[in-house]
Amino acid sequence: MSAANLRARVRAEMTEEIKNVARRHLATDGANLSLRAVARDLGMASSAVYRYFASRDELLTALIIDAYNEVGDAADRAAATQVMPLGKWLAAGHAVRDWALVNPHQWALIYGSPVPGYQAPQDTIGPATRVILLLGATLGDAYQRGLIPAREPISASFAQELAPIAETFQAGMPPHVVADTLAGFFQLCGAISAELFGQLNKSVDEDRRGFFEYQMRAAAAAAGLS
Amino acid sequence: MSAANLRARVRAEMTEEIKNVARRHLATDGANLSLRAVARDLGMASSAVYRYFASRDELLTALIIDAYNEVGDAADRAAATQVMPLGKWLAAGHAVRDWALVNPHQWALIYGSPVPGYQAPQDTIGPATRVILLLGATLGDAYQRGLIPAREPISASFAQELAPIAETFQAGMPPHVVADTLAGFFQLCGAISAELFGQLNKSVDEDRRGFFEYQMRAAAAAAGLS
DNA sequence: GATTTGCAAGAGCAGTGCTCTCGTTGTGGC
DNA sequence: GCCACAACGAGAGCACTGCTCTTGCAAATC
Numbered sequence: 001m002s003a004a005n006l007r008a009r010v011r012a013e014m015t016e017e018i019k020n021v022a023r024r025h026l027a028t029d030g031a032n033l034s035l036r037a038v039a040r041d042l043g044m045a046s047s048a049v050y051r052y053f054a055s056r057d058e059l060l061t062a063l064i065i066d067a068y069n070e071v072g073d074a075a076d077r078a079a080a081t082q083v084m085p086l087g088k089w090l091a092a093g094h095a096v097r098d099w100a101l102v103n104p105h106q107w108a109l110i111y112g113s114p115v116p117g118y119q120a121p122q123d124t125i126g127p128a129t130r131v132i133l134l135l136g137a138t139l140g141d142a143y144q145r146g147l148i149p150a151r152e153p154i155s156a157s158f159a160q161e162l163a164p165i166a167e168t169f170q171a172g173m174p175p176h177v178v179a180d181t182l183a184g185f186f187q188l189c190g191a192i193s194a195e196l197f198g199q200l201n202k203s204v205d206e207d208r209r210g211f212f213e214y215q216m217r218a219a220a221a222a223a224g225l226s
Numbered sequence: 227m228s229a230a231n232l233r234a235r236v237r238a239e240m241t242e243e244i245k246n247v248a249r250r251h252l253a254t255d256g257a258n259l260s261l262r263a264v265a266r267d268l269g270m271a272s273s274a275v276y277r278y279f280a281s282r283d284e285l286l287t288a289l290i291i292d293a294y295n296e297v298g299d300a301a302d303r304a305a306a307t308q309v310m311p312l313g314k315w316l317a318a319g320h321a322v323r324d325w326a327l328v329n330p331h332q333w334a335l336i337y338g339s340p341v342p343g344y345q346a347p348q349d350t351i352g353p354a355t356r357v358i359l360l361l362g363a364t365l366g367d368a369y370q371r372g373l374i375p376a377r378e379p380i381s382a383s384f385a386q387e388l389a390p391i392a393e394t395f396q397a398g399m400p401p402h403v404v405a406d407t408l409a410g411f412f413q414l415c416g417a418i419s420a421e422l423f424g425q426l427n428k429s430v431d432e433d434r435r436g437f438f439e440y441q442m443r444a445a446a447a448a449a450g451l452s
Numbered sequence: 453g454a455t456t457t458g459c460a461a462g463a464g465c466a467g468t469g470c471t472c473t474c475g476t477t478g479t480g481g482c
Numbered sequence: 483g484c485c486a487c488a489a490c491g492a493g494a495g496c497a498c499t500g501c502t503c504t505t506g507c508a509a510a511t512c
Contacts, residue, residue, distance in 0.1 A: 006478075006479090007479075007489070007490090011489090011490095012492045030340075031339065032468095034467085034468070034469090035380075035468080035469065035470090036447065036468065036469080037467095037468095044492085045468085045491060045493070046470090047381065047471080047493075048490075048491050048492070049490070049493095050469095050470075050471085051489075051490060051491080052423060054471090055469080055470080056468095056469065080259075080508070085357070086276050087433075106461080108339035108340075111339075111419075112338050112339025113257065113334035113335075113338025113339050113419075113423060114256075114334075114423055114424070118492075139339060157433065157436075158436055158437070158440070160435070161436065161437065162437070179437065179440055180444075181384055182437070182460095183417075183440070183441045184246060184414070185408070185420075186413060186416035186417045186420050186441065188416070188417040189416040189419065189420060190411075190412035190413055190414070190416020190417070190419070191412045191416070193337075193416070193419070194412050196412075197339060197340055198340070199457090202456080207387050209382065210383075210384055210385070211388070211405065211408070212407070213386065214384070214405055215409045215412065218406075218409060218448045221448070221458065222444045222447070222448055223436045232509085233458070233459090233510075234508095235511070237458090237459095258499095260500090261499085261500065262497070262498080262499065262500080263499095263503090270460070270461085271460060271461045272461095272499095272500085272501085273460075273461070273462075273463095273501080273502080273503090274460045274461070275460075276500095276501075276502085277458080277459060277460075279498080281501080282500065282501090335473070399508095424509085
């Protein structure tokens with residue numbers, strides 16, 4: 001029994017070890033991850049790595065799923081510390097940004113331009129939507145609590161366009177809440193990516209956190225939450 | 227004289243030809259541009275390409291500068307067709323998005339995650355700031371025309387933080403206009419990247435243009451322009 | 453016309469992802 | 483306890499990459 005588990009346990013440890021080394025390489029060398037270099041660091045032949053990951057893409061996929069879950073966990077944890085929707089909204093945003101600042105290359109992996117030949121498999125779409133679902137739930141909760149004032153309804157065609165996305169959120173969310181959730185999420189992604197990838201002027205690294213919060217508050221205010 | 231120009235003219239044509247083929251490869255194979263493949267397509271030895279570009283990075287830099295200028299030209303042209311600031315703002319946004327939809331890989335090159343070992347040289351920062359400067363000029367013009375209502379001033383520390391960026395815009399622009407310009411630009415980048423890189427649900431590709439305009443209008447409204 | 457310069461081609465080096473084969477070693481059935 | 487079997491690691495090898503160096507040729511200059 002325990003002997004039977006030996007192989008499985010060693011395999012699980014080895015898989016995790018490979019991912020850890022790969023993450024380290026990702027942090028130093030950037031996105032062009034070399035499987036051979038990872039194998040060298042582990043003191044094993046490059047062909048041996050293929051016993052654990054069928055290809056470089058599959059290793060990248062594993063890292064991507066882990067990254068999505070890490071940032072999703074961070075956002076969930078931060079939101080859980082707050083009671084009011086605006087507090088959850090801001091806490092989640094800061095949590096995502098903090099995680100991105102600590103793990104910039106993993107952020108680039110999931111929210112940057114897609115890796116050249118890489119095609120995201122189905123396994124990734126679940127973890128990928130966690131943050132946006134959290135934001136949607138937060139705004140939806142605010143709407144149900146009456147914290148978001150009534151607004152003239154969005155045009156019918158626009159509402160119909162957003163319907164498939166609205167289904168993945170809470171039932172009964174009006175289209176403008178769905179739209180503002182997406183807009184807020186894109187603002188979040190744009191702000192973090194711009195800060196990370198150097199679009200922002202170098203001289204403003206003093207209190208970027210304040211400017212980030214300014215934007216997240218503006219996104220919440222655009223939705224009617226302030 | 228004309229014979230002396232022959233070399234120079236052929237060289238210029240060859241340089242342009244290499245960039246064109248490289249752009250075509252970029253559009254089909256993604257960001258991992260192969261210099262050898264480009265050379266093969268041109269019917270020349272790979273080593274010959276190094277007479278025109280010292281390295282693969284230098285070729286990428288040339289493509290990046292061209293892309294920045296292309297999107298900058300498109301935004302300038304679109305804004306010039308409008309007279310009112312909100313019209314310029316929306317037209318510029320749509321022009322950038324339209325260009326990105328036609329040239330997604332070039333968009334990824336300039337606004338996606340940076341290429342692995344690539345370090346942007348000084349030559350790129352000029353063309354890189356054209357779009358954001360246009361947006362800043364548009365909001366600044368609206369402010370001077372009195373189209374943006376007075377707002378309670380931003381906190382002193384926040385204003386000081388934005389000062390270095392404000393200097394690159396028009397003189398006398400209040401900090402909140404600077405902040406809203408940046409926020410709008412990040413919203414633009416986030417929305418386009420999300421649309422291009424598939425963050426958006428596949429079912430909503432019908433009228434994404436409408437949702438994009440919704441976001442750009444919200445960004446303008448956040449700045450006080452509507 | 454002689455010489456210097458710009459250019460293209462080829463060979464070659466070190467590195468990559470990935471495949472195949474070949475011993476070795478742990479695992480489950482008898 | 484033994485044995486077939488599957489999992490595993492290592493090595494060689496293939497086609498590819500970016501880049502350098504040398505060699506020969508054509509154009510520009512003196």
